[in-house]
Amino acid sequence: MGYNFGKIEAKWQNYWRENKIYHVDINHHKPKFYVLDMFPYPSGSGLHVGHPLGYIASDIYARYKRLRGFNVLHPMGYDAYGLPAEQYAIQTGTHPAVTTEKNIKRYREQLDKIGFSFDWDREVRTNDPDYFKWTQWTFIQLFKSWFNKDTEKAEPIAQLVETFEKEGNAAVNAATTQEEIFTAGQWKQMNEEQQQETLMNYRLAYLSDTMVNWCPALGTVLANDEVKEGLSERGGHPVERKMMKQWQLRISAYAQRLLDGLDNLEWSDSIKEIQRNWIGRSEGASVIFNVKGFKDTIEVFTTRPDTLWGATFMVLAPEHELVDKITVPEQKERVSNYVAMAKNRSERERMTEVKKITGEFTGAYGINPLTGREVPIWVADYVLAGYGTGAIMAVPAHDSRDFAFARHFNLPIIQVVTKEGEEPSDPATWEESYDSKDGISINSGFITGMKTKEAIAEVIKRIEEMGIGKGTVNYRLRDAIFSRQRYWGEPFPIYYKNGIPYPLDESELPLKLPDVDIFLPTETGEPPLARAKNWKTKEGYPLETNTMPGFAGSSGYYLRYMDPHNDEAYFSKEAVEYWQNVDLYLGGDEHGTGHLIYSRFWNKFLFDLGLTVKDEPYKKLINQGKIQGRSSFVYRVKGTNQYVSYGLKDNYDTQELHVDVSMVDGDVLDTEAFKKWRPEYADAEFILEDGKYYCGHVVEKMSKSKYNVQNPDDLIERYGADTLRLYEMFLGPLEQDKPWDTKGIEGVYRFLKKLWRLFFDEDDRLIVSNEKASAAEMKVLHKTIKKIQHDIEQFSFNTGVSAFMICTNELSDLNCHKREILEPLSVLLSPYAPHIAEELWHQLGNSETVNDAVFPQWEEKYLVENTFTYPVSFNGKTRFKIELPVDLSKADIEKAALEAPEAQKWIEGKTVRKVIVVPKRIINVVAK
C-alpha cells in the first residue's frame, strides 16, 4: 500500500475542519502575526496551478509562525464584484450574483483540497451586504472629509463649514480645486446649491466634471491604472477621452504621505519604484507670465526655473482656458480647428503618434517676467491639461520636446546652461537638446556662473521676492475616478435633492443593489441602475445610478478580516489594536499602481479618522512570480491533414498549431488522443521521428486558448495536495516568473514516498524505534532544522524543499528509523506538507494536531565538525583536497598544504610567493 495520500489528505482535512483547528481569536497571551494573501476574483474557469503559488507560500509561513508560538491570523475571501460576471450576465441574463456564487463554490472546493490553514470563519466577500456596508460607510466618511495641508491629514467637513462661517476660506490651506477666495459674509450669502458646490471642491470623495478614460466596449469609465497602452486592462478595448461628471477620490492630497510611507515598508525595491514613479513627485517653480495686451496671466510650472533666460516661447494645452481668449483673429480658425482635432484624438492615437509634432501659434505673446522679453504663445497637445498648470515655458535648448518643437516650427533656441569647463556652442548645430542637470548657467542675468542647483534655488528666492512665482511641488498622481457605469458593484450611498448630492444616513446602510431587467445601459445612456424601479430614497429622492469600481471593496478588506461579523462597526477597537496591520502580504506585482496605492490611501484616511492604528496597511510585501504555461505545438503540412514531428518540420511547409498539453508527455504526442480531440483530426496522419511524434514547445501565459492550462485538481488526484504544495515551491524562487512543467513533479512525489519508508516497512508496519540517535543522525536532523528555519525566514521555499530531500536521502542511507529524529522532522515538514506530517505525527502516538507542536530548536553542538576538507588551489585553480583539523593554526594549515604529496607537482620549479589561508574555507597557493 505505502503512502496513500488520498486517504490521508481527506482524513486530516476533515479533522481540521471538524475541530476548527484553524479558527483564531484574539489572544493577549500570544504575539499576533497577520499573514494575508491578495484575495482572488472568482472567475468562471476556476484556479489553475499559478493561483495557489502565493497561497502555498503564505500558508507555509503562517503555519511556521504558529509553530513558533504566534497567534496567526490567516484569512481568505473573495473580490466578488467584477466585470466578467457582469459581461456573462449581459450575454445570458444570468444574474451576476448567481454566477459569482457558483464560482466561489468552485474556488472553495479547489482551495480546500490544497489544505490551507485559512480561518474560513472570517471569510469576507465584497458583494456581501454585511461587508459592503462598510465600503459605503467609508465612502460617506470620505465625502464628509477634507484634507488639511497644514496638519497633513483628513478633517471633518463640518469643521470646515464652521471656519467658513467665521472667516471664509482665505486662511484654509486645503487640498482643493476651489479657486475663489470668499469671506464669511460671502459664504453666508451663498444659497444651499452654491455652498454645496463650494464644499465639493474640498471633499475627499467629490463629484466633478473631469476628463475620463471612457471605454465604449465596456460601457464605463476606467481609472488610469486600468488603462494599459491606451486599451482597457480587462478585454483590451479602445479607450477614449471624454468629459464626464464623475465621483472621484482626492487621493492626490495624500501624494506626499504615500511617497514618504514607502521608505519604511519592507517591499521590493521594484514595486516601491513603480509607486514612486506613479506618484511622480517633481520639485520646481510656478512662474507667472503676463500676456501682452491682456490682463490675464499664464502660470507655468517648471522644474528648471534656472533656464528662464532660455525660454523662447510658451505652449498652452489645447484645453487651456485662455486659448480662445488670447488667440488673435487671423489665427482663430486655425487654432480652433487644432483644438477640436486635439480633443477628439483618442488616447490610443495620441500615444502612437507621440513623435508627430503638431501645434498652432495663437498670435499672442507672453512676457518673460525676468527678462521682459516677448515670447510667442503656441497651442500644442504635447502639453497636457492635467499636469502642472497646463501651460509651459519652452526652453528648447535644454528640453528635448521643446527642442523638437522649436526645430519643427523654426523657433529660436538659446543656450543658457553649459557644462563646467566647456564653451557654449551654436544651438543651430545641435542634433538634440542638451541635458543640463549638472551645469553652469550662462547668459542668465543674476545667476550667470552659478551651478544648476544653486541657480534654481536663487531664481526661486528672487521670483518669490518679486511676487512673480514660487517654489512648488507637483505630483503626477491623479485623483481616482470612482464611478463606473456598471451594475455589478457597490451602489453609492448618495441621493440627489434638486440635483445636489447628499449622503444617505448611516442607518440606511447597506444600500443594496436593486433588480434590473437587463444589465445594460438605458436607451438614454444612463447606467444600468437607472433601469431599476423605485431606485430612490424613502422620501422619493433619486439615488445615484453609478456603482463603485473594483478597487473599492478591496481597499480595506484586510481590516474587516480582523472582526468580520461586527455589525456595529467596520471593526472593533479591540480587534484593530490587537491585529494592527498585515505583517506579511502576498500577491502579484501587477497591483503596484492600483490596489496597493488605493489600499494605502484608504488605510491612511481611516488612520486620520482614528480608526486604524497603523499608517500603513502592509508591512512586508512579497510579490510572487507568475507561473507561465508550457504550450505544445503540432506542425500541419499546409493544405493537408498530415502532421510532421518537430525535428522534421523544416523539410515541409508547415503551420504551427497549439495542442492540448494533456495529450503530450515530455513533448511526445499521444497521437490517438489527438485524433479523438477534434473531428477534423480524426483522419490525421503523422510523419514520425523514431516512431514518435515530438511536439514543439514554448513558454507563454497560461490561458484556455493556448490549451496549456494546468489545473491543480488533476494533479492532486494523481499525486496529492502535499506533493502539489511541495512541487509548486520546488519550482524556483517565489518571486520569479517560471514555467510550469509537470514532468518534475515525480521527483517530489518520490521524496514523500521515500520519507514514508523511514516510518513504515513494506507491509505498512510502523518501524520507528525509541533507540538513541547517533551523532551522524543528530547532525542530519539539526542541519536540516537550521536550514529549514533559515529558508522559511528568507522565503526561500525552493531550497527548503531540497533540504528535506537531502535530509531524507541521508537518513535513508543511515537506515535511520528513530523517533528522536523522525518526530521533530514531522513537525519541521508540517508547514510544507501538512497532511502527511499530521499523519506521521499521529502515527508516532501524538493525539493533538501537529499545528500545536513546537518548532524544533537546532543546536550548534550537533553541527560542529572536527575536521574540514580544504580545497587547495594554486593560482586560483582548485587542484586537490586535504582534510585537516578545524582548530589547526594558519601556519600549520599552510605547512600541511604545501607538504601534501599532491602539492609537489604544482610547486615544482616555482617559487611560492604567498599562501592564503582562510580557516574553514580555502587554501590558495600563489606560485610563480
Added chain:
RNA sequence: GCCCGAGUGGUGGAAUUGGUAGACACGUUGGACUUAAAAUCCAAUGACCAUUGCGGUCGUGCGGGUUCAAGUCCCGCCUCGGGUACCA
C-alpha cells in the same frame, strides 16, 4: 526614450554574499529486480581533449578591469522580461 529586474548544464534551478560552480530534482544512458510492465534500487551524466590508469583544457550572455581568488565587485556592450510613456 526613461526606470527597474534577469541572463548559470538538455531542463527547473543551487552556490552560507568575494572562497570547491552546477547542490536538489527532472530528463537521458546503462544496470539490478520482474515472464513483462509499473514501482523501487544502483551507477554515470557541463563541454572538449586524453585514456590502460593518473590526468588536462575550457566553462556562469559578450568585451575589458580589480583581486591571491569573480557567477558574485567595477567599467562598457548585447539579449530577454516588467513598469512607464509627451509629466515640463
